[in-house]
Amino acid sequence: MFQTDTEGPVIWLDNVRLQEGVAIQNNPDDFIKLYYNPTLRDSTVVLPTGAFRDVKNQAYANSFVLRPFTSVVLLRDTVAVPAADLSLSLDSDKRVVKVNELVSMRLRVRNEGNTKAELARWTYRLPANNQFVEGNGQAFQDNVLTGTVFQLNPQADTTFSITVRPTAPGLFRMTAQLTTATSHDSDSKPNSGTGDGEDDASTAELVVGGVTSAVFESPNPNQRLLPAVSSNQPASDGTKADLSLRLVVGKRALSLGELVSFTVNVANVGGLAADGVQIQNVLPEGVELVSATNWTVSGRTMTTTLPAIPANTTASASFQVRVTTLGHWINQAQINTSSVGDPDSTPGNGFINGEDDQAQVDIRVR
Ligand SMILES: [Ca+2]
Ligand SMILES: [Ca+2]
Ligand SMILES: [Ca+2]
Ligand SMILES: [Ca+2]
Structure with missing residues (x-):
């Protein structure tokens, strides 16, 4: 039997069993x-x-x-929290406002997952020349507003109404993101920055005081490192020439009888010189050819062969037409033949398959 020996009431402990402790070693x-x-x-x-x-x-x-x-x-983490898929969106009631006009912003957090999302927090930073007026009861300081979402049921959302006031003319790009998410999210990471395109960040744009060149953007202080942009162009191949075609028209809106010129540019971005490059151009109805030096004409189809195009240079050919009929007309051009192979296009296979060796340009005759 034990008796306590402390200040206050005396406590007796009875029926106490003692046993040797077993140490568990934890690292x-x-x-x-x-x-x-x-x-x-x-x-x-x-x-x-x-x-x-x-x-x-x-x-x-x-x-x-x-x-x-x-x-x-x-x-x-000894207590497992099920995963959830949170997303955030930010939008305004109007896109075009006056200087000092109040703008209602809606910040919505949604759980797109099938399990309940545990506590999350968001941060909404204002650009320069913009102020928070009302923060839906959430705290704001130094143009930074933060809010908390305690829990969100599956497929449920919650919206915060926030009032801001822009104080200068310009284009305002405002961003908000989730900065904490207790539940693991498979397609977004909180506080990763607002520039990585994840679904837990959003941008709203406001045009204030008419068209100006001033742009004000929310600060994005902790953007995680993004991968370098990779080119969609094939690597230069020493056995091929990557030719591409571009069409330029002098003017797109024309009056009846007006003259207009077209230029076909062919670029060779490597790695061999291209020879025997023939261009085919199909004229629309509604125009008549005025001058076409070096072109061979058969009906509405015109062809010309360009001089050799060394790697990393451009060659071009032009012609001039007169517009003779009212309407909307489309002129098409493609590379018809080439002496060397091309890594991403085939000569002469049409005008509408999206390859880089074809182009079309339209004109409107009023
Ligand atoms: Ca997400
Ligand atoms: Ca994120
Ligand atoms: Ca090509
Ligand atoms: Ca082609």
Whole structure:
């Protein structure tokens, strides 16, 4: 039997059984992790199997990118939170307003998943020359408004009404994003920046005070690194010449009887010189040919062969027509033959298959 020996009422403990303790050895490293990036470059951290959270309750799994000279403390997630798919949209009641006119903004957070989403937070930063007037009861400071969504049922949404006032003329591009999401989201990452096209960020545009060249954009201070833009062009092939065709017309809206010239430009972006490049041009009804030096004409079809086009140069051919009939007319041109192969187009295979060796241009005769 035990008697307590402290201040206050005396407590007796009866029927106490004692037994030797069994120590369980835990490695703290299995429960808490500190990552630090001491380099000048972004560093990708690969996590051990399992789910983790930082002190802001942000979920982590698999891997994440740590910016230069930043650190993060991660705690192993022992209570599993089901995944949800949150998205955010921002829009305004009007797109064109006057200076100092109040604008109602709608910020909506939606759960597109089939399980309940746990707590999430969003941040809406205003560009310069714009002020928050009313923040739906949410806190705002220094043009930054933050809000909390405690839970969201599957396929449900919640909307925050916010009033802003632009104070200068210009185009305002305003952005908001989710900055915290407790539930793991498979197609977006909170606080990743507003410029990566994910569904948890949104942009609304306002034109204020008529047309001006001023553009005001919301700050985007923590944009995650985006991959470099890759070209849609094939790599230069030393055994082929990548030819492409462009059509230019002097004027698109014409009066009856007016003269207009067309120019066909052929560019060779490598890697061989192209010889024997023949262009075919089909004139629309409604025009008559006035001058076509070096072209052979048969009915409405015209052809010409360009001089050799060395790699990384352009060649062109022009002609002039008179418009003779009212209406909307389309002129078409394509590369008809070439002495060398082309990596992404075939000569002479038509005008409407989307290849880069064909083009069309329209004119309207009033
Ligand atoms: Ca999402
Ligand atoms: Ca994001
Ligand atoms: Ca081509
Ligand atoms: Ca073609």
